[in-house]
Amino acid sequence: MTINKKILEIKDLYASVQGKNILNGLNLSIKQGEIHALMGKNGSGKSTLAKVIAGHPYYEIKKGQIIMNEEDITNEEPDIRSHKGIFLGFQYPIEIPGVSNIDFLRLAYNSKQKVIQEKELDPLSFFDLINKKLDQINMNNLFLDRYVNEGFSGGEKKKNEILQMFVLNKKLSILDEIDSGLDMDALKSIANNIKSFSNNENAVLLITHYQRLIDYVMPNYVHVMDQGKIIYTGDQSTAAYIEKYGYNYIKQN
Ligand code: ADP
Numbered sequence: 668m669t670i671n672k673k674i675l676e677i678k679d680l681y682a683s684v685q686g687k688n689i690l691n692g693l694n695l696s697i698k699q700g701e702i703h704a705l706m707g708k709n710g711s712g713k714s715t716l717a718k719v720i721a722g723h724p725y726y727e728i729k730k731g732q733i734i735m736n737e738e739d740i741t742n743e744e745p746d747i748r749s750h751k752g753i754f755l756g757f758q759y760p761i762e763i764p765g766v767s768n769i770d771f772l773r774l775a776y777n778s779k780q781k782v783i784q785e786k787e788l789d790p791l792s793f794f795d796l797i798n799k800k801l802d803q804i805n806m807n808n809l810f811l812d813r814y815v816n817e818g819f820s821g822g823e824k825k826k827n828e829i830l831q832m833f834v835l836n837k838k839l840s841i842l843d844e845i846d847s848g849l850d851m852d853a854l855k856s857i858a859n860n861i862k863s864f865s866n867n868e869n870a871v872l873l874i875t876h877y878q879r880l881i882d883y884v885m886p887n888y889v890h891v892m893d894q895g896k897i898i899y900t901g902d903q904s905t906a907a908y909i910e911k912y913g914y915n916y917i918k919q920n
Pocket residue numbers: 684685687689707708709710711712713714715716725
């Protein structure tokens with residue numbers, strides 16, 4: 668029997684931005700092989716949590732701990748966290764004019780290879796690798812030569828986050844509202860991508876408002892966040908209850 672190791676453990680976390688408390692005693696534990704979904708009203712602190720896990724410098728951690736693979740990373744710099752295995756797909760992906768997508772991906776990929784002391788790839792070998800990944804996620808290679816996210820539609824930006832997730836292949840991938848602004852076909856395709864990415868070695872944290880993505884991806888746990896902490900953890904049926912009765916249903920029960 669294999670015992671799945673904890674990838675991430677957050678203990679009693681308090682964080683603030685510009686003097687305003689946003690995370691208020693949050694606990695969360697994620698093991699390898701698992702997909703977790705995080706739901707919650709606008710402003711409940713979901714994106715803040717994602718950024719605090721990734722080490723965004725705006726946010727001040729007041730109390731508590733973030734443990735990644737048994738190492739305390741509460742006060743680590745963002746690049747160290749990334750090297751230790753955290754990927755964050757943004758709710759609003761940034762555009763990087765002047766930098767082509769493929770150069771950006773190769774740079775990110777090689778910096779990871781360097782840290783894990785594996786071979787870095789030249790442009791041609793990387794082109795092979797990226798084409799395999801594109802096939803895997805059903806994305807066309809016209810994306811590669813365009814500047815990162817510049818002029819991409821909402822759906823294309825989200826797909827590009829998925830591509831980055833596949834190329835970087837980190838232990839913990841956090842996707843913030845990867846489903847917002849997607850039509851039904853794009854949503855199904857991205858849900859399938861997430862399922863095929865998930866394996867016994869990694870973990871995925873999906874932040875979403877909608878039941879639809881949860882229905883397709885079938886996460887192991889669905890957490891509900893309110894005023895900076897997780898107030899309820901259930902299974903997929905949680906999303907259906909929320910869709911039907913609203914978040915107050917969770918609060919009252
Ligand atoms: P969610 O993703 O659940 O909608 P957020 O984490 O984006 O919520 O925001 C939680 C609260 O923190 C909101 O009230 C938001 O206005 C505030 N907040 C988040 N980031 C900042 C920031 N950089 N400066 C000021 N307030 C912020």
